[in-house]
Amino acid sequence: xxxxxxxxxxxxxxxxxxxxxxxxxxxxxxxxxxxxxxxxxxxxxxxxxxxxxxxxxxxxxxxxxxxxxxxxxxxxxxxxxxxxxxxxxxxxxxxxxxxxxxxxxxxxxxxxxxxxxxxxxxxxxxxxxxxxxxxxxxxxxxxxxxxxxxxxxxxxxxxxxxxxxxxxxxxxxxxxxxxxxxxxxxxxxxxxxxxxxxxxxxxxxxxxxxxxxxxxxxxxxxxxxxxxxxxxxxxxxxxxxxxxxxxxxxxxxxxxxxxxxxxxxxxxxxxxxxxxxxxxx
Amino acid sequence: xxxxxxxxxxxxxxxxxxxxxxxxxxxxxxxxxxxxxxxxxxxxxxxxxxxxxxxxxxxxxxxxxxxxxxxxxxxxxxxxxxxxxxxxxxxxxxxxxxxxxxxxxxxxxxxxxxxxxxxxxxxxxxxxxxxxxxxxxxxxxxxxxxxxxxxxxxxxxxxxxxxxxxxxxxxxxxxxxxxxxxxxxxxxxxxxxxxxxxxxxxxxxxxxxxxxxxxxxxxxxxxxxxxxxxxxxxxxxxxxxxxxxxxxxxxxxxxxxxxxxxxxxxxxxxxxxxxxxxxxxxxxxxxxxxxxxxxxxxx
Amino acid sequence: xxxxxxxxxxxxxxxxxxxxxxxxxxxxxxxxxxxxxxxxxxxxxxxxxxxxxxxxxxxxxxxxxxxxxxxxxxxxxxxxxxxxxxxxxxxxxxxxxxxxxxxxxxxxxxxxxxxxxxxxxxxxxxxxxxxxxxxxxxxxxxxxxxxxxxxxxxxxxxxxxxxxxxxxxxxxxxxxxxxxxxxxxxxxxxxxxxxxxxxxxxxxxxxxxxxxxxxxxxxxxxxxxxxxxxxxxxxxxxxxxxxxxxxxxxxxxxxxxxxxxxxxxxxxxxxxxxxxxxxxxxxxxxxxxxxxxxxxxxxxxxxxxxxxxxxxxxxxxxxxxxxxxxxxxxxxxxxxxxxx
Numbered sequence: 001x002x003x004x005x006x007x008x009x010x011x012x013x014x015x016x017x018x019x020x021x022x023x024x025x026x027x028x029x030x031x032x033x034x035x036x037x038x039x040x041x042x043x044x045x046x047x048x049x050x051x052x053x054x055x056x057x058x059x060x061x062x063x064x065x066x067x068x069x070x071x072x073x074x075x076x077x078x079x080x081x082x083x084x085x086x087x088x089x090x091x092x093x094x095x096x097x098x099x100x101x102x103x104x105x106x107x108x109x110x111x112x113x114x115x116x117x118x119x120x121x122x123x124x125x126x127x128x129x130x131x132x133x134x135x136x137x138x139x140x141x142x143x144x145x146x147x148x149x150x151x152x153x154x155x156x157x158x159x160x161x162x163x164x165x166x167x168x169x170x171x172x173x174x175x176x177x178x179x180x181x182x183x184x185x186x187x188x189x190x191x192x193x194x195x196x197x198x199x200x201x202x203x204x205x206x207x208x209x210x211x212x213x214x215x216x217x218x219x220x221x222x223x224x225x226x227x228x229x230x231x232x233x234x235x236x237x238x239x240x241x242x243x244x245x246x247x248x249x250x251x252x253x254x255x256x257x258x259x260x261x262x263x264x265x266x267x268x269x270x271x272x273x274x275x276x277x278x279x280x281x
Numbered sequence: 282x283x284x285x286x287x288x289x290x291x292x293x294x295x296x297x298x299x300x301x302x303x304x305x306x307x308x309x310x311x312x313x314x315x316x317x318x319x320x321x322x323x324x325x326x327x328x329x330x331x332x333x334x335x336x337x338x339x340x341x342x343x344x345x346x347x348x349x350x351x352x353x354x355x356x357x358x359x360x361x362x363x364x365x366x367x368x369x370x371x372x373x374x375x376x377x378x379x380x381x382x383x384x385x386x387x388x389x390x391x392x393x394x395x396x397x398x399x400x401x402x403x404x405x406x407x408x409x410x411x412x413x414x415x416x417x418x419x420x421x422x423x424x425x426x427x428x429x430x431x432x433x434x435x436x437x438x439x440x441x442x443x444x445x446x447x448x449x450x451x452x453x454x455x456x457x458x459x460x461x462x463x464x465x466x467x468x469x470x471x472x473x474x475x476x477x478x479x480x481x482x483x484x485x486x487x488x489x490x491x492x493x494x495x496x497x498x499x500x501x502x503x504x505x506x507x508x509x510x511x512x513x514x515x516x517x518x519x520x521x522x523x524x525x526x527x528x529x530x531x532x533x534x535x536x537x538x539x540x541x542x543x544x545x546x547x548x549x550x551x552x553x554x555x556x557x558x559x560x561x562x563x564x565x566x567x568x569x570x571x572x573x574x575x576x577x578x579x580x
Numbered sequence: 581x582x583x584x585x586x587x588x589x590x591x592x593x594x595x596x597x598x599x600x601x602x603x604x605x606x607x608x609x610x611x612x613x614x615x616x617x618x619x620x621x622x623x624x625x626x627x628x629x630x631x632x633x634x635x636x637x638x639x640x641x642x643x644x645x646x647x648x649x650x651x652x653x654x655x656x657x658x659x660x661x662x663x664x665x666x667x668x669x670x671x672x673x674x675x676x677x678x679x680x681x682x683x684x685x686x687x688x689x690x691x692x693x694x695x696x697x698x699x700x701x702x703x704x705x706x707x708x709x710x711x712x713x714x715x716x717x718x719x720x721x722x723x724x725x726x727x728x729x730x731x732x733x734x735x736x737x738x739x740x741x742x743x744x745x746x747x748x749x750x751x752x753x754x755x756x757x758x759x760x761x762x763x764x765x766x767x768x769x770x771x772x773x774x775x776x777x778x779x780x781x782x783x784x785x786x787x788x789x790x791x792x793x794x795x796x797x798x799x800x801x802x803x804x805x806x807x808x809x810x811x812x813x814x815x816x817x818x819x820x821x822x823x824x825x826x827x828x829x830x831x832x833x834x835x836x837x838x839x840x841x842x843x844x845x846x847x848x849x850x851x852x853x854x855x856x857x858x859x860x861x862x863x864x865x866x867x868x869x870x871x872x873x874x875x876x877x878x879x880x881x882x883x884x885x886x887x888x889x890x891x892x893x894x895x896x897x898x899x900x901x902x903x904x905x906x907x908x909x910x911x912x913x914x915x916x917x918x919x920x
Contacts, residue, residue, distance in 0.1 A: 055825050078830075086828030093826070098819035101838050103845075103917055113827040148917045164827070315720065418604035421901045422894070423860035426878070430894045433882045434612045510729055514864050517731045518879055533732055537868075540735055541743055551732035559727035566723065 010064035036215030039225035095181035096157025107145030155186035316567025322560035339367035398458025503565035684873035694797030703808020726802030849908035
């Protein structure tokens, strides 16, 4: 990994009024690969994603180092960030029911991402958006273009979201629980579409999820977060050889087809996991 | 000894939870500068009303035709009116009228609104439809205009103004009480009371009304600013308190003729109305924040 | 989904409930009219009429009939738009109302433009800066407008801006000098004077409407500001706002293009309701500014106990209110894609 897209060291985020920082000293690097961040709710994994986009108004963000390609994210001005967000770094949010503007047609919302960054005619932006809708395997792009978000299904809404976020050919995409709001039946399909596009365009992907199996199948590397810190980093294929008791607990708590019928073990937590220790990311 | 004797005093020493909540709310209100200002003004209003005879420098009704339209000064803090009456003293006694209006409207509107709302919400069905239709009809007028119509029918006087305001102020309370009742109606303890053979009237009175009371009281506070402005408006139009009563709105109405040369005649009563209704608005705003669970948990 | 909310059944249901409210309105005005202490016969025939004249008028008004029959007569009168004659002006009440209502509508329209023009941006600003000093400042400013006795503010306004600074015209719709010069076509002074090409009258009218309308607008802006703020806060917490920011839109673009776009429908309904509430302030401010409008007509008839005129006015206010409610409801349905 000679030239990482993203290089983060000692990222700490504290929300106003909170006793404990939501994220504590998180460090990692990202190349042109797919990185999974896994943890339970409240572990700070979503906060990491938003801190990278610098979209945490009010929260206190500090880091020893937070570089995105040649840009120092800790020092970048809001004006610089506007050029980066949506153009070079974008984010896929969880639930299209809430993350799409309810009163604008899907097509216009997709276009907007393009028109914000590229000087272009209406027709050109429209053509781009339609092509992108096709790329996310929507069969009738012209029709979907004119639909309002409440008129499309969850799976289609999330594909609209993907189209919107990949339209500008970013270098990094953060997918924040991209499929957890979807029906189980369309999850894989949507993930496959995202995965294909990411590989094809050579985009760095951060997949934030609470689903170990999903991350194992779609990522190269996995970061395990617990209570605001990274407790373990491993290659996805080595997940079974995890060292940290928390990761092992998570793995043990997964139901398996054909496994034992005994009750799944309850995750035992230890106070020691919260204590400070040197990060070895 | 499994100390029944020692255990008994303990719950008695604990203050009632309602009181704790009231104190917490008060503390919260006093901490926010705007609602603290509201509390302060209302405290001043009550003090002024109670101690009006002590604080007044003159008899509010005493006319003195040798000192008419005196500008504010040492002898008359806020000047005198066209009949030589001391405006400062009249304002103090006017506070009593304002408090009377507030008090009477509250004790009329609260029970009416509660009764209509809880009955409609508890019985539902046709009772609900009829009562809510009546409420809607009252709500389809601006309150001042409906009050004007009532006063016109009853004849202008302070008492009739209070009745008219009460007649127009109960519908929002009824709406609120109904909404609350609809929630409580489903509760298990209501079903338990019914199984024990309690009558409907008893259930409403003993189990539902107490639950609705806090939100109704808050709503009454919020509406009090409107009540005061409506009362002052009626007084101004000559439909409320009649001269020589020192009602603030009526004082402005009589002062209007001398306004160009004697600004103090209208300015001070107006400021009095403004500060009291502002106080209620600020307090209501603070109460809304204090009691909004979303706001409280956010920080 | 789209068929359910916009079906004829629903429209019919709503029409039915409007009808019931209307009927209740009529009962209410009828009852208030009946308990009036003023003797309606005396009011018509005068204090020194002979007994025969009095009796004749008594029978003509149908006061000997039972209550329900009298109510039916009332319904018939209303249905045929016969509201009787005003004692004060000696003209049919309906003609009077047609003459005075435009003055009030003119005033209220200016006021609502001002109120929304100030209230909406302030509400957005307050929401964006929630719990910081602009929010507190705006809250106090709008609560002030909400707490001011409008008749008093009107007087102070006259004292300062007319008597003191001479920036605006004084009482009335135009200078005394111009009264009677404008041919009455619509009774909207601004329209009439413009149609007649009398631009000096037009300017005078503008000059006179500015102060009462802005004060009235200020008092209604409080409500508009508060509602705008809470609508905006709801929207700003939505996830699609994050989406817009992720796309690279600036805060300002996000706020106005996305969040504000989503509250427009709600705002229209709020402004429609605020417009109705303006009538209340209009009654008071018209008295202060000697504005020959609906409010003044109502007040002066009330003070002399002209029952016909008063009850007609109250009925009309009720009708306007119901209509505005209905319109705001319809606008919501029409403009929100989710309810289409």
